[in-house]
Amino acid sequence: MARKPIPQAAIFVAVAAYNEGGVIRSVLRPLVAQGYSVVVVDDGSTDNTWRQLKGSGAYRLRHPFNLGQGAALQTAVSYALEQDAQYVVHFDADGQHSPKDLPGLLAPLLAGRADVVLGSRFLRKEDRQAVPFSRRLILKGAVLVNWLLTGLWLTDAHNGARALSRRAAQRIVLRENGFAHATEILQQIRMLGLRFAEAPTRIRYTEYSLKKGQRIWHAFDVFVDLLIKRVLR
Amino acid sequence: MRPIQLVLILVAAAFVLFYFNRLRSRLLDRLLFFVLAVLAVAMVLRPDWATSVAVFLGVGRGADLLVYLGLSGLAFLWLGLYARQREMDVRLTELARRLAKLGAEKPKKKK
Numbered sequence: 573m574a575r576k577p578i579p580q581a582a583i584f585v586a587v588a589a590y591n592e593g594g595v596i597r598s599v600l601r602p603l604v605a606q607g608y609s610v611v612v613v614d615d616g617s618t619d620n621t622w623r624q625l626k627g628s629g630a631y632r633l634r635h636p637f638n639l640g641q642g643a644a645l646q647t648a649v650s651y652a653l654e655q656d657a658q659y660v661v662h663f664d665a666d667g668q669h670s671p672k673d674l675p676g677l678l679a680p681l682l683a684g685r686a687d688v689v690l691g692s693r694f695l696r697k698e699d700r701q702a703v704p705f706s707r708r709l710i711l712k713g714a715v716l717v718n719w720l721l722t723g724l725w726l727t728d729a730h731n732g733a734r735a736l737s738r739r740a741a742q743r744i745v746l747r748e749n750g751f752a753h754a755t756e757i758l759q760q761i762r763m764l765g766l767r768f769a770e771a772p773t774r775i776r777y778t779e780y781s782l783k784k785g786q787r788i789w790h791a792f793d794v795f796v797d798l799l800i801k802r803v804l805r
Numbered sequence: 806m807r808p809i810q811l812v813l814i815l816v817a818a819a820f821v822l823f824y825f826n827r828l829r830s831r832l833l834d835r836l837l838f839f840v841l842a843v844l845a846v847a848m849v850l851r852p853d854w855a856t857s858v859a860v861f862l863g864v865g866r867g868a869d870l871l872v873y874l875g876l877s878g879l880a881f882l883w884l885g886l887y888a889r890q891r892e893m894d895v896r897l898t899e900l901a902r903r904l905a906k907l908g909a910e911k912p913k914k915k916k
Binding site: 633747 | 894895897898901902904905906908909910911912913
């Protein structure tokens with residue numbers, strides 16, 4: 573593989589953590605070990621997440637109260653940009669992503685082929701097969717909804733792994749505090765005319781992440797939120 | 806006068822008093838509110854006025870007309886409150902974000 577022209581520390585991994593005290597350290601450890609800069613925003617957790625972050629090797633920020641994943645991610649990205657991040661990676665705090673996928677996510681950016689790279693669990697056969705059937709149905713439904721709302725046809729939806737160039741990270745500003753940010757990002761990619769690509773990511777479905785993953789059912793709320801917003805603005 | 810009329814007039818009067826005492830004091834708002842209260846009292850005292858307006862509009866009964874208008878008004882109120890709520894959320898988020906950045910802790914340098 574060609575040597576990367578930029579130092580690893582200029583790549584910032586942005587993590588939004590809400591009550592992830594049990595797993596957050598093990599999620600951060602490999603990222604820090606590989607030399608990435610890591611920014612974690614504790615989104616007003618009520619467990620020991622904040623204490624777990626101490627000494628984790630990550631920048632740690634804390635919202636005074638819970639605002640939602642989109643808001644925490646935006647705080648993390650905005651802070652990373654202030655620390656001169658050249659690339660920003662969105663990475664879920666619950667351990668469902670693999671740090672091994674980061675080079676693949678970043679490659680289209682480093683090659684100058686894209687401004688935003690979206691992770692997809694439907695590009696590689698082995699990733700696809702890891703997705704439980706019910707999950708697959710919901711996700712494909714979400715792909716359709718995203719297409720209706722944003723005009724972007726992707727292979728995956730609500731995949732928290734994304735990579736952005738500095739310019740894209742500056743221009744995409746999340747205003748949806750909740751889970752609607754996943755669709756909002758697509759809307760902004762479209763409106764700002766950013767170049768995007770998809771890259772394969774594996775999703776680890778652990779009992780833990782599946783329990784947390786109930787959030788996928790918020791999809792309906794998300795849809796209503798975005799719809800109301802469209803009507804109001 | 807029927808008892809219900811007295812009750813409704815007292816409610817209207819209490820509203821006006823409360824509004825003028827506690828809430829916003831822009832002259833235009835006060836005037837608007839006062840006119841609305843006077844209209845309300847008039848409707849209470851002379852229900853036949855509301856009925857003639859209703860008949861003119863093709864509704865039939867004054868009470869029905871008031872329900873339709875009332876519901877439309879409530880819908881607008883709800884929209885307005887919703888919009889304001891979202892605006893407050895945006896400000897609150899901005900505030901929380903700045904606080905979080907002020908309290909940010911950098912990792913200790915390795916080596």
